[in-house]
Amino acid sequence: MSDAGEKDKNDGTAAEAPNPFLPSPDDMQHWASVMARAQQMMLEFALGQADEEKDARPLFDPARWIDNPATQLWAEQGAKMWEQGVHFWSSLAAIQPSFMPSAAADAPKDRRFADPDWTANPAFALIRQTYGLLSDQLLETTRQLQGLDADARAKMEFAAKSMADALSPTNLAVTNPEVIKRAVETRGESLLKGLRHMLADLARGQLSHVDKNAFEVGVNIATTPGKVIHETDLYQLIQYEPTTKDVFTVPLVIFPPWINRFYILDLNPAKSFVRWAVEQGLTVFMVSWKSADASMKDVVWDDYIAAQVDAIDTVRDLLDVPHVHAIGYCVAGTTLAATLAMLAAQGDADKVRSVTFFTAQVDFELAGELKLFVDDGYLALLQQLSAGGFLDGRYMAATFNSLRGRDLIWNYVVSNYLLGNDYPPFDLLYWNGDTTNLPAKWHRQYLVDLYRDNRMVIPNSLTVMGTPIDLKKITTPAYIQAGREDHIAPLASVWRLMDHLSGPKTFLLAGSGHIAGVVNPPSLGKYQYWTNDNIRDTTLADWMKGAQEHKGSWWPDWHAWLKDIDGEEVPARDVGSAALPPLEDAPGSYVRIRA
16 A cells, blocks of 8 residues: 555545445536526527417317316316325335335236336335326226216216326326436436427427328328329319229229328338229229318318219219229218218219228217217317318317327327437328318318217208218118227227118228228238128127138228129220329329418
8 A cells, every 4th residue: 555545544534435326527517408408498499489379279178078066076086186196106205115015916017117117116116006096096986976977977987087197107207217217328318309309299289209201292101103183172083003904894982081181091002002902903093182271161061972973973984984983981981971872862873883981980879989079068169279160180180199198199298208219200100190171160060960969870861962861772782891999980880881771781890990900901911800791680799709800901802892793804094084184193282281
């Protein structure tokens, strides 16, 4: 030992070892920089909002849904429970780890609590257990409330579930171990990145699921070759170029929902239903609806029905054929049923050789949680939000996201804002965020006449284009596809088409939900589907008992059904004609309109 070291030892002036629990000057300087940058970002955002005020009000407000004394009781009970929970959580620092319970080995799996610290760390284990206890108590208290009718109870349970999801400790940085570890590892940079994501979303008034610059329509999404061959104020009609020497005699016209962009059926070459159908020898036409603006303030349901008839007649005249095959997806399928009923009443049913319904409803008695959004309070809110004659598509997107809030809202709050993850380049999520505006009059008419009053299944209750409609008059061969996990058009609701149509019907149940259940190409080998050729006029329960499961995509089953109806072929057709020359390349200009 040196003399200097001996001197330090003897006189007690030796340097103390650094405390590992105290931040170094460099760390303190870095975290101060992080805080300063965060403050600067928020200041710039606030100044930007002052220059251009943007309304990002949340779409659903549970307090608006129900005027009932039970609401106050439910709120008081919930507030008390969460107050107790917060007290538990804030007291964790005073609790010795040895007294903390460990997570139950048989606890149900929950992806939100996948981080090992939720079970290995006693503090976070207690937080998780407390949350589970309180959320279960909140839901149970709601279910036990007295004096509620079925609709009111459903609204209360939906609101309670939404609140429980929102109040999960995983949604807070200080009670999420994964977020804390990421912040420490990145020295706060993950929090800054998440803040940047959050402020960008606040500026645009919409939660982002992907980088909005990751895809470009017509470049790396919606790329199947074709031409726009017809255009009206409401839609463009696209004809896709053939890829086979011969094609089926009867062409196919696809009506996608106008609450979304049509290219859900043409995401990329591997997933595109359009491209696949063309490769099977079909002459495919796609309707691309225009996103609503102030000029469409007077558009109603009749206008969309007239547009469907116009598209059908345009294709018939272009190809000189007597009829077409038609597909209606979601709300466009509902409308297509009304169109068919009108054509049947007018003696023109032969214009459509077959109809295929993708997750469509005509009887809304069992329409699921979307029926929660049709009471007087919600309709009044929609009227307020649609003052310009159309509803901003961001509100509709928020409605659909709220039906799966845990997966489509809070999951991305944690990933994008708290963890600061990069956005995934996922085409389906890009499409999901590519919203369209809705004509206000049509939207209210649809919610009131169909969702609330269920008039479509009452013969002659509704009149379209001057003609009373009765679904029982539809004798067109129908292929009805439903999704097993569909939360937009529930299986039991879609099945009702079997009860109301009079022609030959084929029902098919696809694995997954409203989107993945439809967009499931054979090349991916995903999911499964069920058929039952032995039972026709029966109940859904009986159909399910005798259904046979098949692995993979249901698309080939649909194509075989279509071929059985009309399998004749002709040489492949040119796109457009002298009378209908191509106007522009697919996917057209309407799909690119952004309000």
